[in-house]
Amino acid sequence: MLPEVILAALILLVSFQFIVTRRLGAAVFAYALQSWLLGGVAIALFADSGLIELLLFGLLIIIVKGVIIPQFLGYRTKSVLAGRRETSYYVRFPTALLLGAGLTLVGFLVATRIPFAPQLLPESVLGIAMAVFLLGLFTTTARRDAILQVVGLFAAENGLLLVGLVVAPSLSLLIEFAIVLDILIAVLVVGFLVARMHQEVASTDTSELTRLRG
C-alpha cells in the first residue's frame, strides 16, 4: 500500500507546478507526469489486488492522458504560440501560491468528512485526490491563458480519477473508457477553439475576450 501513497503524494506535488510555472510547456509536461503517476497508482493497485480492470485503467491513462493529450497540447502550444513563454495570472503570484496551499488543506478537510468505507487505498489518498481536484479547478480560474485553463481542467479530472480509485476501485472498465473518450473529444474541440482564439486575438490570453456584458 505504501508505493501507492507515495505516488499519490507525488501527484499532489506535481499539481503545484501548474501554479508556480511561467512556461506553458512546463505545465503541459507536468500534466503528462501527473498522468503517468496516476497510471502508476492504478497499476500498483493491480499488483496488490489482482483486479484486471485496474491494469487496463492504468495503461489507458498512461497512453491517453500521459502521451496522446500532452503531445497534442504541446503541438498546439508550439504551433500557436511560437515561442511565447510568459503566462499571466488574474491573482498575484505569492497570493496564488498561498491560495493553493489553503486549497490543499481544504481538500484534506473535505476528505475527512466523506463517510466512505475504505476499499483498497487509505483515507489519506482521498485527501490528496480532493486537493488535486481543487488545485486543478483553481488553475483554471486563476490563469488567463486558454491552454493553461484547459490543463487545469484535465488536472482536476486526474484528481477525480484518483477519487474514483479510492472510493470505488472496481468501477467497470467501460466507465473509465467513456471518461477517456470524452477527454479525447474535449481535446479536439479545445484544439479547434484555441486555434480560433489565436486567429481572433492573436494570442490565447482569455483576458482579451471581455466584450459580452449584461
Next chain:
Amino acid sequence: MINSFLLIGVLAVPLIAAGASGLVRRDETRYAIVIPSALVTVALAGTLIARVVSGGPVSALGGWLYMDDLNAVVLLVVMFVSALAGAYSIAYFRSPAQGHVLRRGELRKYFALFHLFTLTMVLVSVSGNLALLWTAVTATTFASAPLVDFYGSREPLEAAWKFLILAVAGELVALLGFLLLYAAGIAALGRSYSFSIPVVSGAAAHLSPSLAGLGFLLVLVGFGTKAGLAPMHTWLPDAHSQAPAPVCAMLSGAELNCAMLAIVRVLSLATPSQGGKGGDLHAALLGFGLLSMAVGVLFLISQRNYKRLLAYSSVEQMGLIAAGFGIGAPLTVLGALLQMVTHSLAKTLMFFNAGNLLLRFRSTTIADVGAVARAAPATAALLILGALAIAGAPPFGLFVSEFAIVSGALRHSDWAVGSLIAGLLLIGFIGLVVPFSRMTFGDGRPSEPQPRENLGVAVLAPGYVLLAAVLVLGFWIPGPLHSLVVGASRVVNR
C-alpha cells in the same frame, strides 16, 4: 427485439446523418438530408415512446440503453425541437440575408455538428447506465460549443470559450457526485456492481445515506451549471445569444432539459435512502430554483438585447422547473414535467422569432426593432403570440403547467414559496411581454433601412407548427402525453 431496434435506430439515424453531412460535397445535398433524417428519428422515437407508455420501461444492449417514462419525456422534447430546428436551419441559411454572412464550407461544419448535437442529446435520453448518462451530458457540451462559435467573430468565440470552460468544470463536479453515488451502493450491492439505473433504483433504499446525499448535491451543483441554474448560469446568456438562431433553440429548448433530467434522475435515486431527511435534498433544489427565478427575472427586466432577454427567460424557466421538482408534491412534479415540454416548445418558437427579426433588422437590439406588425403581419402575429405563450398567458400550454406548479406550491408547501413563485412569474410576464409588444407595434428606430422583402413560408412554418402545439396543450393534454407525464412523476416521486 423491436425495442433494441428502436433504441439503437434512434441513435443510428442522427449518426448517419452527421457522417453524410460531413462527407457530401454539395450544400444542397446537406439540406436534403435534414428533413428525412428528422422524420425517421421522429417516427422511431414516437414509436418508442408509445411502447413505453403502453408497456412500461424498455431496454437494449444489456441495459446500457434504457427508456422509462422520465427518459421518454426528454426524448419527446429533444425529438421535436431538433426536427423543427433542422427545418428552420434550412430556411434560415437559405434566406438572402444569411447568404452573404456564410463562408465556404461553413455549412458542412454546421450540419455535421447539428446532427452530432442531436445524437448526444438523444443519447442522454436513452441512457440506461449512470456512467453513460454522465458521458452523454458531457458530450452535448463538446458538440454544441463549436456551434456557438459558428459566426466566427470575437463575441461568439468568447461565448463559446466561457461555455466550454464553465460547463466542463461543472461536469467534473458532477462526476465527483456520480463517483460518490457509486460508492454509496457498495455496502448494499457489493464492490463491483453494474451502475445501471434499474439496479441502483432497486437498491435505492439501502444506499449509504450520507454518500448518496452528498453525491446528489454535487450533481446538482455540477449539472446545475449546465442546466442554467443561478448562480452558475453566467455562461448561458452569452452562449444562448451568440449562436445562430436554430442552435439557440436547441440549446435553450433541449439541452437544458438534458441536464435537468440527470439532476432529477439522481434525486430520485438518492432520496429513498434519506429516511426522514429526504426533504433536505429537495430543499437544496428548491433553493437553486427560486434563486434562478429571481436572477432570471431581475436581468430580464433590464435587457436591451432581445436574444439575451430570451436567454434570461430560460434561466427563469429552468428555475421554475427546479422549484417544481424541489417542492416535490405530486402536483408540482407533474407541473414541472409538463413545463419541460411546454417551455421547450415555446422557447424554440421564440428563438425562431429572434432569427426572423435578425434576418429582417440585422440587429439584436430591442430599440432597433419596430413596426413589425405593419411591415409583415405574418411574422408579427407569430412574434406577439409566441411572446404571450412564453410569458405564460392563457390559453397557452405554459399557463397550465405554471398554474399546476403554483397551486401545488400553495397547497403542499409554504404559502410564502407559492406566492414568491407566482410574484416572480408575474414580473417575468411583464418583462417579456412589454419589449416584444413594443417591437411588434412600436415605431423602433432601425439603424439601417429595412429590407422590404417578406420572409418566406419556409422560415415561418416551423414557428407556426410550434405555436399550434403550445396552443393545443393549453386546452387539451392528449391521453398518451398525460399518462407519460404521470408515469414520469411516479419515477421521480417513488
